[in-house]
Amino acid sequence: MPVKVMIPSPLRPYAGKRDSAEFNARTVGEALGHLTTEFGDLRKHLFTEDGKLRSFVNVYVNDEDIRYLAKENTPTKDGDTISIIPSIAGGVPAME
Amino acid sequence: MATTVQPQTGAKPAASLSNEEILRYSRHLIMPEVGMDGQLKLKNAKVLLIGTGGLGAPLGLYLAAAGVGKLGLVDFDVVDSTNLQRQVTFGTTDVGKPKSEAARARLANLNPDIQIQSFETQLTSANALELFKDFDIIVDGTDNFPTRYLVNDACILLSKPNVYGSIFRFEGQATVFGMPDGPCYRCLYPEPPPPGLVPSCAEGGVLGVLPGIVGSIQAMETIKLILGRGDNLVGRLLLFDALGMKFRELKLRKNPNCPMCGTHRTINKLIDYYQFCGVRGEEAPGPTVQVPEITPRELKARLDSGDDLFILDVREPHEYQICNLKGHLLPLGELTRRVHELDSSREIVAHCRSGKRSAEAVDFLRKAGFRKILNLKGGILAWSDEVDPSVPKY
Numbered sequence: 001m002p003v004k005v006m007i008p009s010p011l012r013p014y015a016g017k018r019d020s021a022e023f024n025a026r027t028v029g030e031a032l033g034h035l036t037t038e039f040g041d042l043r044k045h046l047f048t049e050d051g052k053l054r055s056f057v058n059v060y061v062n063d064e065d066i067r068y069l070a071k072e073n074t075p076t077k078d079g080d081t082i083s084i085i086p087s088i089a090g091g092v093p094a095m096e
Numbered sequence: 097m098a099t100t101v102q103p104q105t106g107a108k109p110a111a112s113l114s115n116e117e118i119l120r121y122s123r124h125l126i127m128p129e130v131g132m133d134g135q136l137k138l139k140n141a142k143v144l145l146i147g148t149g150g151l152g153a154p155l156g157l158y159l160a161a162a163g164v165g166k167l168g169l170v171d172f173d174v175v176d177s178t179n180l181q182r183q184v185t186f187g188t189t190d191v192g193k194p195k196s197e198a199a200r201a202r203l204a205n206l207n208p209d210i211q212i213q214s215f216e217t218q219l220t221s222a223n224a225l226e227l228f229k230d231f232d233i234i235v236d237g238t239d240n241f242p243t244r245y246l247v248n249d250a251c252i253l254l255s256k257p258n259v260y261g262s263i264f265r266f267e268g269q270a271t272v273f274g275m276p277d278g279p280c281y282r283c284l285y286p287e288p289p290p291p292g293l294v295p296s297c298a299e300g301g302v303l304g305v306l307p308g309i310v311g312s313i314q315a316m317e318t319i320k321l322i323l324g325r326g327d328n329l330v331g332r333l334l335l336f337d338a339l340g341m342k343f344r345e346l347k348l349r350k351n352p353n354c355p356m357c358g359t360h361r362t363i364n365k366l367i368d369y370y371q372f373c374g375v376r377g378e379e380a381p382g383p384t385v386q387v388p389e390i391t392p393r394e395l396k397a398r399l400d401s402g403d404d405l406f407i408l409d410v411r412e413p414h415e416y417q418i419c420n421l422k423g424h425l426l427p428l429g430e431l432t433r434r435v436h437e438l439d440s441s442r443e444i445v446a447h448c449r450s451g452k453r454s455a456e457a458v459d460f461l462r463k464a465g466f467r468k469i470l471n472l473k474g475g476i477l478a479w480s481d482e483v484d485p486s487v488p489k490y
Contacts, residue, residue: 009266019340056289063345063346065348083335083344088262088263088269089239089240089262090150090238090239090262
């Protein structure tokens with residue numbers, strides 16, 4: 001059951017510059033697991049060392065925040081869109 | 097579900113418009129959604145803009161043009177030429193002037209009938225409540241996490257709406273926080289990212305139109321709040337993807353356990369937001385690794401004397417096109433994978449734009465067994481300053 005995971009700009013450098021990826025997954029946690037297996041560099045940006053979602057990264061299934069559903073156990077169905085929404089401060093840093 | 101923001105009490109509200117004002121605002125007045133009542137609401141409204149940069153530019157221009165009676169402009173920064181690509185309030189002759197004052201002069205020229213107050217100061221926990229108290233609506237056009245949390249908390253403490261907008265490269269976000277039944281910024285993001293996990297600055301830059309669009313959305317939301325018309329973005333996070341040209345929206349819920357706006361508030365005063373955000377926001381430089389260095393002048397002397405040095409440029413290909421020192425291009429992000437392209441028996445000088453990315457490259461290569469490797473101190477910027485001013489800085 002493919003679900004689409006939307007990867008936001010700030011995290012694309014760690015995801016092969018992709019803006020989305022599709023996985024077969026029954027829950028949000030499973031989809032994010034596939035995502036961070038395929039793109040290992042993403043893991044530390046999404047999860048703490050003990051495997052919990054970081055508090056400055058919000059995850060939505062369609063337009064609902066999973067914190068108000070069943071968190072990572074939130075079930076997904078065919079055609080759902082999972083969005084990762086990190087906090088962005090704005091501003092335009094120069095390059096280093 | 098329109099929500100009106102009541103003006104702060106104080107001076108007696110204006111009850112009429114002059115003939116000149118009627119003519120100036122005629123395209124508002126002939127709309128039933130604005131009309132005379134709405135235009136008077138705008139005239140009696142007091143809006144404080146935090147930041148007069150990329151988001152603040154369209155905000156200031158449209159709110160002044162719309163006839164918002166009192167605008168406050170908070171910015172401690174000075175206009176520089178790299179701002180002009182997107183901060184459309186400023187002109188070339190403003191370079192070097194304080195932004196708050198340059199913006200005030202521009203907006204006063206646009207609309208001499210409104211009151212504009214510039215505050216050339218950094219917003220801090222010490223001055224925020226005092227600055228905010230005379231305004232009805234606060235608009236957050238800042239660029240760093242400490243100020244975002246400060247604006248949020250001050251708005252909640254004073255029960256004022258916070259019209260929020262934020263941008264990153266090609267994406268924008270906008271919403272309205274701080275309304276009585278709506279969420280606040282801490283409901284959305286209880287904590288800022290730790291300094292080490294803020295997106296890399298090698299991915300810097302922004303398309304100049306993007307803050308124009310997001311700031312315009314903030315201006316529209318501000319005006320709707322004043323008029324009490326339409327559905328505002330309370331409880332909705334609007335996402336804008338400029339590359340895909342798509343708008344999406346997500347539901348934002350008020351977190352009942354929010355330490356700021358929840359049922360049991362645990363934050364009752366403004367705190368030290370730099371400490372809260374781990375000292376640096378998105379802009380400040382992170383710690384630079386200590387590696388052996390060579391100064392631009394030393395490098396120039398060694399090249400002139402014919403030393404066999406391999407120049408390694410760890411920037412991105414599009415930066416190489418701007419200017420280069422004829423080095424071998426190998427972006428930092430590809431170094432692990434392409435390290436075999438380098439000859440560890442040769443003496444290598446690594447450089448980037450400012451010296452930070454190349455310090456990471458030198459550190460990595462030393463750990464990989466390279467012994468004869470130096471970092472160009474200050475990067476191509478310092479090379480331009482100290483050796484060859486014909487190399488452009490960016």
